[in-house]
Amino acid sequence: MFDFRKSIATFVAAATAAGLMGIAPAGAQTLKVVMHSDVKILDPIWTTAYIQRNHGYMIWDTLFAMDEKFAVKPQMVDKYDVSADKLTWTFTLRDGLEWNDGKPVTAEDCVASIKRWAARDSMGQKMMGSVLDFEIVDAKTFKMKMKEPYGLVLESLGKPSSNVPFMMPKKTAQTDPMQQIKVEDVIGSGPFIFKPEEWKPGEKIVYVKNPKYKPRSEPASGLAGGKVVKLDRVEWITMPDVQTQVAAIQNGEIDMIESPGHDLLPLLAKDKNINLLNANPLGNQYTFRFNSTAKPFDNAKIRHAAFVAFAQEDFLKATIGDAQWYKVCKAPFVCGTPLASDAGMADVLNGNAAKAKQLLTEAGYDGTPIVLMQSTDLQVLTNLAPVAKAQLERAGFKVDLQSMDWQTLVARRVKKDPPDKGGWHAFLTSWVAADILNPVMAGFFNAACDKAMFGWPCDETIEKFREQFAKETDPAKQKQIVEDLQKYWADHPTHVNVGQWYQPLARRNNIEGNMIAPVTVFWNVTKK
């Protein structure tokens, strides 16, 4: 039974506590940042949202991490070894790793963490499909035994973006993967410590330097290397209004904005106290997603016609505008990465309306209107759908553009109803490049029918390529598989990549040392 008096007492206590907290110690080097969103959830395994991923990098560490050149390097791991038959991986943790409650990090903690992460993450699930068992050798060493050789063990454990395999204490990692971890269980061995008593959702979240953190000796690179913390305290301030963010950084009230709006970049660039930094040179990729279960997009030739009709630069000009913040890039696994390739892409993404029209005629397109969902409240997405509509209509498609807020779109895109009864044919979104570096990682390449992401493409050939890629351990052969996949995929697309774009961060000139990485992290950052 609910206790009303207790509730009132809690209310008063919370209001009082809220009033008394939130003062940084005098002299502390505090960085005040406006991130792209507010931290409402503390569990980066439970959700794939990017703000929780960034929050995870503050508190928890990873066994492996990706450096600036996309090489996966040991992070918490001191040494690792794979048997000659590639069926046993042995990992040994570094000396002196500690949770911020003072307990040592053990192999058991790591095994429990891998299991919980793998229950939520598609790349983890794929890896666990090849895992036979784990064996704890001693407090610092564990073995991962495989049923068959698997080519993406390090790539999975060093996955840079959501969901990231963060290592958590065993007690925390034993939380049901379908449940969020508790506030009191937010204990990590990472470079910062979360201050639960100062966490006020909608206002700010506070991290302080973890004095027990043992950085690696190598210099920091990307998300790998020595995570040396040079700040005492980092405050992520919630400030939803982009214009206010700009005014606040101009006035020196905050030090950094993670995602300033592109239309406000000229204003920031003009201010001599502020500089813009593209800390994520891989950037992001705009994507047009088909619902492959709905007519006419259940026909691969009609999807291919759309691929032929699209031209990337129109999308990028309409949304980003300034050419220094976008790149026309046909490579679906992102230009600038080891698997970047234009194989199979010569005849698509050229804005060839005549050829697209011919393909539509051959495919027997019956004029069914394409229900294209447009998100109108996220500035970086709003202008994509009208461009897609124009390009599709030029090629002979009929398009029914339906505008809605992003959350409505998110709810609708999981519906398999017919498009004229609350379902959909297509929508546009954006991926952080670090999430789509290979065909196993890139969710929209999953073509496993009902097990695929919304859009539910069902294509055995694509699935075979993905399986081959996952099991191949030779990088050269992996690249060949990717090129073969692309050649097939161009004719049987699950989605269309409509351009790469970049989100610079804005920082005051006294802030230095931001890592060049796909995630905004705060080790190595200094405030002068």
Place this chain on the structure above:
Amino acid sequence: MLDFIARRLVAIIPVLTVVAVLVFLMLRLTPGDPAAVIAGDNATSDQINDIREKLGLNEPIWTQFAIWIGNILQGNFGESFFFKKTVAELIAQRIEPTLALAMCTLIFAVCVSVPLGVLAAYRQGSVLDRIVMAFCVMGFSVPGFVIGYCLIYVFAIELGWLPVQGYIRIGVNFWQFLERMVLPSLTLSVGFIALISRITRASVLEVLNEDYIRTARAKGLSSRVVLMRHALRNAAVPILTVIGLGVAILIGGAVVTESVFGLPGLGRLTVEAVLSRDFPTIQTVILMFSVVYVVVNLLIDISYTVFDPRIRY
């Protein structure tokens, strides 16, 4: 009087019932799925469905309604879908900035608008009257966020006198609290001042034409005494009424003002909850705003008796 108060308090029950049903239905009929928001952009349909199950969103709508109402009757407003905190805790954390903003705005608006309205009425047709009326038109017409941005540009960016955003709790540092209240209160009070000034002017003008004012003047009373003691007091009832109705403006304006000035109050909590479809939080906050609106208007009704002894309940 006590009878009247009791009757008015009992009348709150049907009002809240209607609000509860409407809010609940509107939220369920609005497109959007909190589970999809929680799961994140890369989540699969299965993951989203798991979360729906955990949140009880797969239950029939009337079952969900019955559970919610049952909990409310026991004083349990539920737990936010996102914050993993009770809604009561969330409101407690966010109530201070909104209360502070509302109080500062109310005090500032009343202190400025009543004298302005009285002066405009007293000098009807003068330049001052026209300036006040022009200000009223502008106050009604210009959106709050535009006023906010203009004030930020002038007083924070150009002059550097005041901070752009943020909130310091009153118990932490009173002067910093005041500094951070000036611009939001000014922004929110512009529309409020326009409303009250206009009504004050109209009410005072009406009273100034009454016989008893002429009599007072004929008795040789000074203009100040005539205005303050005779005219304003008799014009007070409509002014109080409009202040009560203006609470709705305050609540609506707080949503925008708190967003522009980065105040972590209930207005912003409402926006965040709506955008993320946090049903328990939206439902409770709207119910709470309804109670505040009804109670404030009850207090205004009671205060009529102070200004006009002819009114009896």
